[in-house]
Each structure stands twice: as structure tokens, then as C-alpha cells.
Amino acid sequence: MSVNAQSLDLDVPGYMKEVGDRAKAAARETGRAESRLKNSALRAIADTIEVSAEHLLDENRKDLQSGEQHDLDAALLDRLELNPSRIADMAEGLRQIAVLEDPVGSVSDLHYRPSGIQVGRMRVPLGVIGIIYESRPNVTVDAAGLCLKAGNAAILRGGSEAIHSNQALAACIHEGLYAAGMTRDAVQVVKTVDRMAVGELLRMKGMVDVIVPRGGKGLIERVSKDSLVPVIKHLHGVCHVYIDDDADPGKADRIAYNAKTQRYGTCNTMETLLVAEGISGRVLPGLAAQYREAGVELRGCERTRQLLGDIKAASPDDWDTEYLAPILSVRIVDDLDGAIDHIARHGSQHTDVIVTEDLGKARRFLREVDSSSVMVNASSRFADGFEYGLGAEIGISTDKLHARGPVGLEGLTTQKYIVLGDGHIRA
Amino acid sequence: MSVNAQSLDLDVPGYMKEVGDRAKAAARETGRAESRLKNSALRAIADTIEVSAEHLLDENRKDLQSGEQHDLDAALLDRLELNPSRIADMAEGLRQIAVLEDPVGSVSDLHYRPSGIQVGRMRVPLGVIGIIYESRPNVTVDAAGLCLKAGNAAILRGGSEAIHSNQALAACIHEGLYAAGMTRDAVQVVKTVDRMAVGELLRMKGMVDVIVPRGGKGLIERVSKDSLVPVIKHLHGVCHVYIDDDADPGKADRIAYNAKTQRYGTCNTMETLLVAEGISGRVLPGLAAQYREAGVELRGCERTRQLLGDIKAASPDDWDTEYLAPILSVRIVDDLDGAIDHIARHGSQHTDVIVTEDLGKARRFLREVDSSSVMVNASSRFADGFEYGLGAEIGISTDKLHARGPVGLEGLTTQKYIVLGDGHIRA
Numbered sequence: 001m002s003v004n005a006q007s008l009d010l011d012v013p014g015y016m017k018e019v020g021d022r023a024k025a026a027a028r029e030t031g032r033a034e035s036r037l038k039n040s041a042l043r044a045i046a047d048t049i050e051v052s053a054e055h056l057l058d059e060n061r062k063d064l065q066s067g068e069q070h071d072l073d074a075a076l077l078d079r080l081e082l083n084p085s086r087i088a089d090m091a092e093g094l095r096q097i098a099v100l101e102d103p104v105g106s107v108s109d110l111h112y113r114p115s116g117i118q119v120g121r122m123r124v125p126l127g128v129i130g131i132i133y134e135s136r137p138n139v140t141v142d143a144a145g146l147c148l149k150a151g152n153a154a155i156l157r158g159g160s161e162a163i164h165s166n167q168a169l170a171a172c173i174h175e176g177l178y179a180a181g182m183t184r185d186a187v188q189v190v191k192t193v194d195r196m197a198v199g200e201l202l203r204m205k206g207m208v209d210v211i212v213p214r215g216g217k218g219l220i221e222r223v224s225k226d227s228l229v230p231v232i233k234h235l236h237g238v239c240h241v242y243i244d245d246d247a248d249p250g251k252a253d254r255i256a257y258n259a260k261t262q263r264y265g266t267c268n269t270m271e272t273l274l275v276a277e278g279i280s281g282r283v284l285p286g287l288a289a290q291y292r293e294a295g296v297e298l299r300g301c302e303r304t305r306q307l308l309g310d311i312k313a314a315s316p317d318d319w320d321t322e323y324l325a326p327i328l329s330v331r332i333v334d335d336l337d338g339a340i341d342h343i344a345r346h347g348s349q350h351t352d353v354i355v356t357e358d359l360g361k362a363r364r365f366l367r368e369v370d371s372s373s374v375m376v377n378a379s380s381r382f383a384d385g386f387e388y389g390l391g392a393e394i395g396i397s398t399d400k401l402h403a404r405g406p407v408g409l410e411g412l413t414t415q416k417y418i419v420l421g422d423g424h425i426r427a
Numbered sequence: 428m429s430v431n432a433q434s435l436d437l438d439v440p441g442y443m444k445e446v447g448d449r450a451k452a453a454a455r456e457t458g459r460a461e462s463r464l465k466n467s468a469l470r471a472i473a474d475t476i477e478v479s480a481e482h483l484l485d486e487n488r489k490d491l492q493s494g495e496q497h498d499l500d501a502a503l504l505d506r507l508e509l510n511p512s513r514i515a516d517m518a519e520g521l522r523q524i525a526v527l528e529d530p531v532g533s534v535s536d537l538h539y540r541p542s543g544i545q546v547g548r549m550r551v552p553l554g555v556i557g558i559i560y561e562s563r564p565n566v567t568v569d570a571a572g573l574c575l576k577a578g579n580a581a582i583l584r585g586g587s588e589a590i591h592s593n594q595a596l597a598a599c600i601h602e603g604l605y606a607a608g609m610t611r612d613a614v615q616v617v618k619t620v621d622r623m624a625v626g627e628l629l630r631m632k633g634m635v636d637v638i639v640p641r642g643g644k645g646l647i648e649r650v651s652k653d654s655l656v657p658v659i660k661h662l663h664g665v666c667h668v669y670i671d672d673d674a675d676p677g678k679a680d681r682i683a684y685n686a687k688t689q690r691y692g693t694c695n696t697m698e699t700l701l702v703a704e705g706i707s708g709r710v711l712p713g714l715a716a717q718y719r720e721a722g723v724e725l726r727g728c729e730r731t732r733q734l735l736g737d738i739k740a741a742s743p744d745d746w747d748t749e750y751l752a753p754i755l756s757v758r759i760v761d762d763l764d765g766a767i768d769h770i771a772r773h774g775s776q777h778t779d780v781i782v783t784e785d786l787g788k789a790r791r792f793l794r795e796v797d798s799s800s801v802m803v804n805a806s807s808r809f810a811d812g813f814e815y816g817l818g819a820e821i822g823i824s825t826d827k828l829h830a831r832g833p834v835g836l837e838g839l840t841t842q843k844y845i846v847l848g849d850g851h852i853r854a
Contacts, residue, residue, distance in 0.1 A: 388844065
């Protein structure tokens with residue numbers, strides 16, 4: 001199906017305009033769809049994916065072969081690959097979305113005003129959501145499921161290296177939508193690999209309500225620089241754990257070790273450890289030994305190096321770096337104020353942790369650290385939609401407007417005011 | 428004070444960079460300020476404004492004289508003018524903001540997760556808010572008060588024609604902040620009339636968290652086109668009242684008359700009346716007579732003209748026009764679906780009303796009409812922060828992301844996740 005669309009003579013702006021028009025029309029239908037209908041579509045898509053497993057693997061093989069021919073690196077090929085277990089996960093993910101509570105239509109704060117009108121807020125879909133992502137084909141299914149459940153129409157643009165896989169998944173999605181009696185236009189997967197399509201999508205103000213880029217920092221920076229449509233994005237995570245002098249050393253040890261070593265490549269992994277001078281002698285040598293054993297390279301400030309001996313000196317750049325690797329920068333600070341200052345200067349407003357038994361200091365840290373997740377005595381690795389109970393997440397937003405932190409179904413909706421009267425007029 | 432700053436050799440980018448740096452530093456202080464401190468600053472500013480009334484009038488007179496010399500029109504001069512009652516209103520407005528509940532720091536949804544951590548959301552300031560507005564000097568005080576109460580630092584850029592008034596008000600604001608023991612940088616009023624300052628402000632991504640333009644459509648379109656910083660804006664209001672065939676004719680009559688005639692120049696005034704064909708003969712002739720008496724010009728669709736006789740034909744443009752004047756376009760539609768379609772095509776997603784006694788149709792209208800305020804049996808003129816109980820409003824947002832409809836203190840804040848543990852790590 002994708003072959004014709006990929007032909008060089010496709011009128012990309014015209015095609016994208018049509019995609020946008022269809023999405024906008026579909027959004028009216030998805031917006032008013034009852035939960036039951038959306039859930040049955042989600043389950044029908046899951047079923048179709050399962051029965052289409054062989055075909056999906058065949059199409060995915062084309063992408064993998066083409067990727068090998070184009071010398072894609074092993075990590076990228078791994079992300080691109082589908083296998084029976086990944087296919088089962090996609091279907092299972094959709095069924096999990098189906099059982100989540102539907103946020104659409106819920107009314108909050110409905111109350112009477114002195115004028116006699118009732119005023120409340122109703123949660124409603126955003127409308128049309130554009131998702132721009134890279135090589136993982138499972139994003140096609142996850143994103144489609146979340147957008148649909150939240151009552152939105154979706155325009156998905158995956159990486160060109162995954163075009164066969166994504167088009168095969170699109171066919172499954174369309175079959176499921178059709179089986180449930182919903183319009184196929186509720187989820188459109190862009191059929192062309194022409195990069196111009198992304199540029200068009202980013203300029204579709206008034207047609208697309210929000211763009212969610214998912215992928216590496218390069219993609220996200222490019223999208224947010226060029227987009228005329230509002231963007232919900234996750235830029236990077238330079239997360240801190242601050243061990244206060246009133247910390248319980250056992251908890252400090254456990255949390256600082258877990259926050260760095262439980263996984264290295266995730267955005268909520270600690271990249272800088274801050275330690276109050278008063279407790280540094282008690283906790284840092286033991287932690288350093290554990291990190292060394294785990295193969296984590298330490299880069300320290302002057303005081304840290306005096307304490308720990310032969311570790312590398314942190315350069316000024318280190319404090320601003322998201323390593324996503326077994327590297328950790330360590331700084332000894334005077335006190336809580338020093339830690340808050342450091343985080344304000346070098347943090348990425350993602351996730352920051354204090355370890356302390358002092359309630360007053362915990363209270364200050366919670367209020368004054370301006371990050372999407374602020375934690376007391378818990379590992380930064382908890383910053384995650386599933387751990388927070390959102391059921392699923394489309395990403396973690398490091399922006400402040402609209403959605404901050406893990407973005408689940410609610411982040412793909414907005415609220416409108418509703419007013420109920422009985423002939424009320426304004427005096 | 429403003430004389431030097433207005434000199435032509437001011438380094439505008441350097442000056443604005445300094446304003447931004449100061450605002451960012453001030454935002455950390457305003458963000459952690461207790462309500463008591465912010466409220467005493469608001470009251471001190473109100474007191475200062477009252478005792479400075481004579482000086483404010485003197486400075487305002489300079490703007491008025493200069494405005495007359497530059498042939499500003501009467502409406503603009505009226506907006507520019509301060510008088511004792513307007514000065515008293517500004518002070519009173521601040522005192523009203525002081526008694527509003529402080530949204531900052533409130534924690535919602537704090538609950539235990541299966542892992543043992545507690546997760547909740549804390550409301551926090553946005554940070555630095557830039558307000559760009561036109562000739563009304565009272566916006567300087569209103570905006571400063573709302574931003575401050577919500578814990579933000581504000582950068583205010585008023586119209587060049589109000590520069591003396593705004594600088595005199597800035598002095599009052601600074602005196603009040605200082606008297607309360609808060610940093611003067613919490614509210615900065617841009618000292619130069621150089622337009623380059625606006626361009627700089629709109630590019631201060633990472634320094635300014637949101638821009639709120641207030642004024643005419645031209646200003647707002649310019650700001651949102653050029654801004655790299657997210658914008659909360661109100662573009663225009665093409666509001667509809669739909670009289671359903673199951674409407675109570677008395678209520679329909681009252682609401683349709685009030686929605687148009689209570690005030691012509693406001694964004695929540697009805698611009699198009701939609702009437703179901705089945706009831707048009709019963710309600711339209713009477714309404715038309717009342718409108719005629721009030722001096723409202725009607726422009727009708729073909730069916731309306733057949734019914735009402737000699738009224739002007741509505742052109743295709745009329746359906747998309749915000750008149751802000753005693754003009755009303757009238758269209759007879761087949762039914763609810765026709766009304767919803769018309770609104771989807773021509774509305775501005777501001778405020779739309781259905782008049783009906785039928786619960787099923789009210790329910791559909793509330794859910795399916797995608798506007799910031801959707802009403803049943805009430806005048807569109809109720810779409811207002813005060814009527815909704817927000818206490819005050821910085822504007823009405825016709826955007827979908829972040830803030831929709833009247834924007835009060837809550838719209839000037841965001842929510843972050845907080846996590847409380849007791850040494851919890853991720854398994």
C-alpha cells in the first residue's frame with residue numbers, strides 16, 4: 001500500500017493537507033465517541049495485530065534488511081526490530097489502555113454562582129494530535145491507542161527506516177477501527193518518507209492542536225524550533241539526588257545507588273550527586289566503592305576529589321550533561337541552599353531528589369525546586385507514568401505549560417467551562 | 428525616571444537581557460514567598476497608588492497631551508485616561524486580589540502507590556510572565572497584582588502612548604514591594620518605548636515562561652506569530668446562541684436579546700444567532716422587533732430573510748465576523764446537527780449557547796461543541812472570570828493548551844509531581 005504513496009511525484013503539501021482535513025473531521029467523531037466504542041476499537045486493533053503477526057514480521061524484515069543495507073547501527077536496528085514478544089506487548093498495551101478510565105466528559109467543580117448559573121469544567125479531547133517519532137514501530141500502536149482513548153484523532157509520522165512496519169501496523173489499526181464501527185481517519189499514519197511531510201505537519205496550526213515529538217534530543221530540538229503548533233516535549237533529564245546532612249545514611253546509600261545504576265539510559269536516571277559537606281565523609285566513600293564496583297565512572301568537584309582521592313575532575317560542562325551512561329558527577333555543597341542553587345543553575349527541571357529526615361528541609365526542597373517531579377527519600381527512577389499510576393504515558397514533559405512530568409491520558413485532553421442556567425441573563 | 432531610559436542610545440537587547448535575568452532571579456523569591464508576604468505587598472502597592480494619586484494624574488496628563496498632539500482617536504484617549512475613580516479602582520482591585528485564596532503550594536491527589544511511595548501534585552508558579560498590552564494603564568496594576576499573587580515575576584510592556592503613566596505606576600509598585608520587604612524585580616515595567624524591546628521579550632525562551640498579550644487582534648496576532656515563548660492568548664470571539672426547537676420561547680427571547688445587547692464591544696457578546704427552523708416563526712419576528720428597537724442591524728440567511736422580510740443578506744464573511752458592534756447575523760438551521768456544524772465551521776471556540784428544554788440535546792451540545800465555554804439556557808455574557816468565581820482574570824484564553832476560557836490565578840500556575848518515600852528504590 002505504501003509503494004505508490006512513496007513515489008517521488010507525490011504532492012506532499014497537498015497530501016498532508018488532506019491528512020489534516022480528514023483528521024479534523026475524524027476528531028469530531030472520536031471526540032463524541034462513547035468509552036464503550038473506543039474500548040472495543042482498541043481491543044479490535046489488538047486482536048488484528050495478533051492475528052497479523054506473521055505479516056507484521058514479514059514487513060518488519062523488509063525494514064531490517066534495508067536498514068542493514070544502509071549500515072544502520074546495531075542499537076537502531078534493535079529498536080526497529082519486531083519479534084513475537086514485542087508484537088504481543090503491543091496488543092497487550094492496547095488492552096491495558098482499554099481498561100483505563102476514560103477522562104473525556106468528566107465534569108469537576110460544578111457549583112452554583114450567586115447569579116444562579118452553575119459553572120463547572122468538563123474534560124474534553126485536545127482534537128488532533130501529531131506524533132513525530134523515530135525507529136520504534138511500537139510507538140505507532142502505543143500513540144494511536146492513547147490518542148484514541150483520550151478522544152483525539154492522531155496523525156503519526158514515524159521514522160523512514162520503519163516505513164514498512166508502520167504501514168503494516170496502520171493497516172491493523174484501520175481494520176480494528178473499521179471492525180468497531182469507527183472512522184479509519186481517527187488514526188492516520190503518514191504514508192510518505194519525504195521529510196517535507198514533517199515540515200508541513202509542524203505548520204498545520206489551526207488543524208493540528210498539539211505535536212508530541214518522541215525520540216532523541218536532535219529530533220525534539222528540531223521539532224520544537226520549527227513548530228508553529230504547540231509542542232509537548234521532553235528535552236532532557238539532568239536529574240539530581242541531594243544527600244542532606246540530616247539524611248539517614250542507609251537510605252541515602254540505597255537511593256543514590258539505585259538512582260544511578262538501576263538503568264543508565266533513562267531520562268530519570270541521576271546524573272549528578274550532591275552531598276552536604278557535613279555528611280560527605282560518612283556516605284561518599286562507601287558509595288564511591290559501590291559505584292566503582294558497578295563500573296560507574298565518577299567525576300568530582302575539588303572537595304570530592306580531596307575526599308575520594310583518585311577520581312577525575314568534573315569539568316564545568318559535566319554539571320550540565322545528561323550522560324545516559326555509567327558516568328556520575330559528584331559535588332559537595334555547603335548545605336540545602338547550595339543544593340537548591342546548583343539545581344536551579346544546572347538542572348533540566350526534570351526530576352530532583354532530596355534525602356533527609358528533616359521535615360523543614362524536605363518542605364523547602366519540595367516547594368522551591370522547580371522541576372516536573374520533586375521527591376523526598378525516593379529514587380529518581382520512580383518518575384514514570386506507570387509508577388505514578390497514570391496507566392500509560394505518551395512521554396515525560398519537561399515543559400511547564402499544560403502538561404508537566406509524565407503525560408498520560410489526561411495530558412492529551414483539556415478542560416472547557418460548562419454553564420447551566422434556566423434562562424439566566426446578565427444584569 | 429523614564430527619560431534616560433528612553434534615550435535613543437539605549438542598548439535594547441542588553442537592557443532586556445538584564446530585565447530577564449533580574450526577573451528570573453526574582454521568580455525564585457516570589458515563588459517561595461508566603462501568602463502573607465505577597466498579600467502585604469499587594470496592600471502596600473494599593474496604599475501607595477492611593478497616596479500618589481496626584482502624581483499619577485500629573486504623569487497621565489503628559490501622556491494625554493502627547494496623545495492629543497499625535498492625534499490619537501477619542502476611544503484610545505479614553506482608554507489612556509486616569510481619573511480619581513479609575514485610580515481608586517486599581518487600588519481596590521489589588522485589595523481584592525490580596526483576599527483571594529493563594530493557589531501556590533496546594534497539593535492534590537496525594538495517594539499511596541503499590542510501591543509504597545506517595546504521589547501527588549503541587550501547584551506552583553509558572554516563573555516569569557511577560558505581559559504585552561496597549562494603552563490602558565490599569566493593566567499595569569492588574570497584571571502585576573495577579574502575577575505576584577500567583578508567585579510569578581512579571582515583565583510588563585505597555586503601550587508607548589502610556590509610558591509616563593506606566594512608569595509612575597511602576598514606581599508605586601516598587602515602593603509597595605519594597606515596603607513589604609520583597610524584591611522590586613518581582614515586577615518590572617519595561618522603560619523603553621523602543622519596539623525592539625517587544626521582539627526581544629518574545630525571543631526570551633528559557634528566561635520567560637509565558638507571554639500574555641492583551642489588547643486588539645492586531646497586537647495578539649503579531650505576538651503569537653513572532654513569539655518563541657508559549658503564549659496564552661485571546662484571539663477573538665465569534666459567539667453563537669442556538670435556539671433549539673425545544674426551547675422555551677420566553678427564555679430564548681431573553682437570552683438572545685441579552686447576549687447581543689447587554690454590551691456590544693465585549694468578546695463574549697453573541698455575533699451570530701442560530702435558530703431551528705421549527706421554532707423560527709415563533710421566536711424570530713418578536714426578537715427582530717426588539718433588536719430593531721435597540722438599533723441592532725440584522726443580516727440574515729435566505730430563510731431568515733424570507734421570514735423577516737426586509738433585512739440585509741448576510742455575506743459568507745458575516746458568519747466569521749466578530750462585529751463588536753450592534754450588528755447580528757442570523758441563520759435558520761434545520762436542527763441541532765445543523766447548529767453544531769455551523770459552530771464547528773465558523774465559531775472561534777470562545778463561547779456558545781444552546782437554548783433548549785430537551786436534556787438529550789443539551790447533553791450533546793455540551794459535549795460536542797468544542798469551545799472554551801459551552802452553555803445551556805444562559806447568556807453568553809456570563810463567560811467571564813468574575814462571573815465564574817475566579818475572583819479576577821488576566822484574560823480569556825481561546826487556546827486549548829494549558830488554560831482555556833477565563834484565566835485567573837490558577838492559569839498563571841502549573842502543577843508539578845511530588846513524591847514522598849522513606850528510602851524507597853525502584854526494583
